[in-house]
Amino acid sequence: MIRLENVTKTYGTDIPAVRDASFEIAKGEFVFMVGPSGSGKSTLLRLMNRQEQPERGAVWVAGKNINEMSDSKVPYLRRNIGNIFQDYKLLLNKTVFENVAFALEVIGRPKHVIRQQVPAVLDLVGLSDKEDRFPHQLSGGEQQRVSIARAFVNRPLILLADEPTGNLDPATGEGIMRLLDRINNTGTTVVMATHDQRIVNMMRRRVVQLDRGVIVRDQERGVYD
Amino acid sequence: MIARFSYAFRETWASFKRNVTLTMAAVITSAVSLLLVGSTFLIQRAFDNLLTRWKGDVELIVYVRSDADANQIQVIEDALKSQPAIIDVSKLRYLDQAESYAEAQKLFAGDPGTLRLLTPENIPSQFKVVPISQDSNLIRELGEQFRSLAGVREVAYAQDVFDVVSRVSQFIRIATTAMSIVLLMVAVGLIWNTIRTAMFARRREIEVMKLVGATNWFIRIPFMLEGLLQGLIGGVLSCLGLWGLNSAWSNAVADFNDTELAALVVTDGYMRFVMFILLGIGAIAGAVGSGIAASRFLDV
16 A cells, blocks of 8 residues: 655755665555654655655555656545544634545535545544534534544545644544544554654554654564664 | 635735725726827827818818809819819818718717707718918919819818817827826736735745646636726726716816817727727736736746
């Protein structure tokens, strides 16, 4: 599903954010990218949906070298990749329903599809009763569920999650992890960057550990350290 | 498809309301600049009317009485051709009554009273004379000789109007063109700035849109529509202004209907053409300006 071949990414002229990274993620896998802040986890995720281009090496997604893809094709790549962030990135002037619908609206899905799919995905994340609330009327965990609904409403092949539990208390974070686990069970590949040891140890999934831009460990059913 | 259209219009309208002050500034500036562009068109056209008679280096016109017979006309023509040292015989042109009548339509555009009195039967025909000699006294002397010929109604000299008018028209043309270009650039700049502000206000939305895979065109089109609308509203306002100015001017000129000023009037047909051009320039400048602005702030 995702393959990195000797990828190096440098910001400015400093030391590389990612150095010579190679690994492969199979369809339906759940992978943690772990390591301290600044170790290159987020950069790796950003390389996977072409928010960044590497200096050297190649990133393959669903059988395509996305670095050689023309700019006009990038939106279609991204329709197959959902994104979740630590700060949710919800639109504050839109309701829960509108936030999720927005993701379908801007890729030109017709109204009847939106009316059918948005309630379904809100049901999946457990927010059916809150579709008319605004983000500021929700707890952090609920806001993150909205953002997961928005990322998943288009049934993407891949879900990229950048510190999704970073702003949440442990119990709420566990709830989010259970939700991501359920999404993974539907066949969606999940790649999650985190430095939350407890969660990694709880889930017992594949762990790719980074240290100053270099992959130092890649372990099936791993723990944080 | 319908979903896309309704999305674009909704966003355009919302953004329009959000930036009222900047939008007003952009609309007013484009209206004023387009008004100047339009005025330049009309002024040029008016002066062109005034100078139609003298197009092509014509310096001297011999008007022939409408009741002159073929013989008398031949005599005048022969007399003109007998002066090859002063007159460029190859450029000598005779406008018969039908042609002169057509020319008069422009010349007396602002003077319907006179125009109504003219018919292709009673209008004088004319010889348009292009001189070789640069000596204006010589041309004038020659002209005076023709006055006494049978069948000649009048002799007119370009010099009497041409020099002043052409210099004034040249000056006005350059000044208004320069001002309208500068103002048009200011207007495009203001539209650019409103679009940039609008995009900044919606940067979170744009970020999300890009992440969920909206195409750049999808993101750009509401902004381009907004710019187009600003330009178009500016165009409409400038058309109203221009129409008002032209009516006021035409009414004022009607009081001078037996002078050369009567030619300085633009007919409705041309006016409509200019209005159409103004709307076009406004719409295109607005759409292109905002489209470029939107692209610049849409890094992939």
